[in-house]
Amino acid sequence: MNRATDPAEQAAALVADPELYERFAADYDDEVGFYSALRGNAQRSLSFEEYVELRRVFLDRGPTAAVRRRLEERLDRSLKNMILGDSPRGRAYSVSTLRELAGRRRRFGTLEVTVPTLLSVVKTTVEHLYDEVETPVGTRETLADLLSAVPSGEYAAVEYVARAWLTEVTLAAGTPTERLSAAAATYAETVPTPDPPVDGERSAPGYLAAAAERSFVDPEKRRLHEAAVHDAPSVETICGYLYLTATRDVEAYRHGDDDVTRAEFILARRHLQLLCDVAPYAGDPERAAYVESYLHLARAIEAGGGRWLSTRAGRPEPAWWTVADEYARAATAVRSVDAARFVKYLSKAVRHAAHAVDEPASRRRLHVAARRLFERLEPATMAPTGRASPEEIESAVAGTIRTHRCREHETRARLAFEAADYGTVRRAAEAARAEAAAAPQGSLQLRELDAIETVAAARRAERRGDFETALERYDAVATDDDSLRVGVACHRQLCRVKRLVIAGRHEEALAKAHEWFDSGSTIVLATEASCGLVPDIGDGTAGVSEQFLSVDAGVVSALPPLVRLAGTGGAVVEAVRRQIEECLVAL
Numbered sequence: 077m078n079r080a081t082d083p084a085e086q087a088a089a090l091v092a093d094p095e096l097y098e099r100f101a102a103d104y105d106d107e108v109g110f111y112s113a114l115r116g117n118a119q120r121s122l123s124f125e126e127y128v129e130l131r132r133v134f135l136d137r138g139p140t141a142a143v144r145r146r147l148e149e150r151l152d153r154s155l156k157n158m159i160l161g162d163s164p165r166g167r168a169y170s171v172s173t174l175r176e177l178a179g180r181r182r183r184f185g186t187l188e189v190t191v192p193t194l195l196s197v198v199k200t201t202v203e204h205l206y207d208e209v210e211t212p213v214g215t216r217e218t219l220a221d222l223l224s225a226v227p228s229g230e231y232a233a234v235e236y237v238a239r240a241w242l243t244e245v246t247l248a249a250g251t252p253t254e255r256l257s258a259a260a261a262t263y264a265e266t267v268p269t270p271d272p273p274v275d276g277e278r279s280a281p282g283y284l285a286a287a288a289e290r291s292f293v294d295p296e297k298r299r300l301h302e303a304a305v306h307d308a309p310s311v312e313t314i315c316g317y318l319y320l321t322a323t324r325d326v327e328a329y330r331h332g333d334d335d336v337t338r339a340e341f342i343l344a345r346r347h348l349q350l351l352c353d354v355a356p357y358a359g360d361p362e363r364a365a366y367v368e369s370y371l372h373l374a375r376a377i378e379a380g381g382g383r384w385l386s387t388r389a390g391r392p393e394p395a396w397w398t399v400a401d402e403y404a405r406a407a408t409a410v411r412s413v414d415a416a417r418f419v420k421y422l423s424k425a426v427r428h429a430a431h432a433v434d435e436p437a438s439r440r441r442l443h444v445a446a447r448r449l450f451e452r453l454e455p456a457t458m459a460p461t462g463r464a465s466p467e468e469i470e471s472a473v474a475g476t477i478r479t480h481r482c483r484e485h486e487t488r489a490r491l492a493f494e495a496a497d498y499g500t501v502r503r504a505a506e507a508a509r510a511e512a513a514a515a516p517q518g519s520l521q522l523r524e525l526d527a528i529e530t531v532a533a534a535r536r537a538e539r540r541g542d543f544e545t546a547l548e549r550y551d552a553v554a555t556d557d558d559s560l561r562v563g564v565a566c567h568r569q570l571c572r573v574k575r576l577v578i579a580g581r582h583e584e585a586l587a588k589a590h591e592w593f594d595s596g597s598t599i600v601l602a603t604e605a606s607c608g609l610v611p612d613i614g615d616g617t618a619g620v621s622e623q624f625l626s627v628d629a630g631v632v633s634a635l636p637p638l639v640r641l642a643g644t645g646g647a648v649v650e651a652v653r654r655q656i657e658e659c660l661v662a663l
Contacts, residue, residue: 084120119168173225178477199339260309280308322347369410376402415458440487482511543575563625584605
């Protein structure tokens with residue numbers, strides 16, 4: 077590339093005269109690089125309106141599909157950057173209010189690309205805001221600025237930001253109850269009044285009475301609480317609304333909803349912290365217990381790095397001990413009012429502690445201890461402590477016992493797999509699946525067990541000399557675990573070497589062994605000896621890569637002396653060669 081003009085100058089010239097496209101594009105290796113260079117420097121020479129027009133030029137004249145894809149994939153974060161100033165273009169084209177942000181979004185919409193909703197942009201902003209802004213003051217100021225001018229027709233986005241602002245100003249106050257009362261009034265003034273969700277008495281008492289008759293999962297229940305806030309903004313109405321909003325997000329996640337965002341969890345956690353600080357349910361111990369338990373649940377779910385959606389580039393690593401601690405605290409908080417939840421949360425605490433213990437034998441002992449603990453519980457004696465019926469408690473205890481039995485068998489399969497005891501792997505896997513199928517919750521996932529059992533089946537086929545079946549099994553392994561994927565690749569390569577050796581295709585076997593494995597490793601030396609070559613044993617410290625998932629320790633121990641024997645006294649003796657070949661197949 078021999079570019080005579082600065083990309084920022086080219087961007088300005090191209091917006092003024094799109095006919096210059098071909099001439100400027102010739103300065104770059106490809107059109108995508110041309111687009112990236114001008115887009116990356118546009119803030120130095122273009123206004124925001126001109127920046128949008130630059131995108132239009134590339135959509136019209138350049139690699140349209142690539143430009144459209146990049147624009148649509150990044151637009152949510154680009155708009156977020158204009159609020160938080162997280163990029164050079166974000167700072168150059170900054171906005172501070174929701175009305176300005178909505179205008180930016182509409183302007184991008186003129187390009188006829190898929191534009192994220194304003195609510196989506198707001199949620200992305202909130203997630204990054206809580207992660208990146210250094211002080212709570214900065215968070216509150218950003219939220220207040222966004223609300224200082226709001227667009228019409230964007231109720232959901234305005235409501236979301238207003239709820240976040242209300243929560244933060246209350247948590248920062250020395251007298252949170254008084255501040256919440258004033259903030260509730262500001263919230264009602266700022267957020268457009270929603271249409272009344274029901275006919276009949278249109279007043280806060282009427283809305284709350286109607287809400288009390290709706291089930292927890294009925295979306296009308298939230299709308300009724302929302303209407304009550306607008307009719308009579310007060311500590312009572314806003315706390316009821318915040319409680320319902322926060323707990324619905326937590327429960328949606330717990331029951332398998334994959335559309336809950338991390339931003340919603342952050343806000344739910346802050347709502348629940350507000351409710352703990354304001355303590356509006358001092359006269360209602362049951363509701364107060366649920367508030368505290370939900371706060372710990374929200375913290376646990378967020379720390380677990382699970383299924384929630386996020387626009388961040390990387391998902392945080394799970395903090396399993398934190399998750400275990402929070403579930404234990406949730407169990408303690410709810411114990412006196414809901415025995416069924418107490419059992420479930422305590423079980424969750426143990427199971428996540430087992431995640432934190434990255435050693436199968438210790439993990440199995442934890443599940444055994446938990447199973448024995450829950451087997452000693454008497455559901456009938458727990459029922460009078462709260463709202464759960466004896467049947468619900470009995471179901472919770474039974475499901476919990478089956479869950480720990482399932483995980484107990486699962487870890488037994490893992491231990492057997494590491495010891496190359498593939499028959500036990502099969503039996504333990506079958507037992508784990510039986511317990512999972514019988515568990516009332518029906519949500520036990522055994523993805524890693526599936527992979528282990530498939531590899532174990534492949535290893536059994538290898539030992540029989542059925543290499544084709546073994547390779548089919550290896551190819552069938554589906555996993556997102558990088559170490560498991562690498563291990564399967566190693567086993568697949570070793571299986572192919574074995575197949576070549578047994579088929580007498582020694583030159584190919586030697587070539588592949590040297591290509592795939594370290595020279596001087598036990599596998600390479602055994603392959604050489606199996607093919608009739610005198611191996612160079614070097615210093616005698618040959619071993620097997622730790623990347624393999626499961627190898628027979630006895631075979632690993634037997635191979636070095638056999639290889640050493642093969643390397644002495646000239647040509648490899650046929651009897652020794654056959655022994656080494658048999659060990660290689662069994663490896």
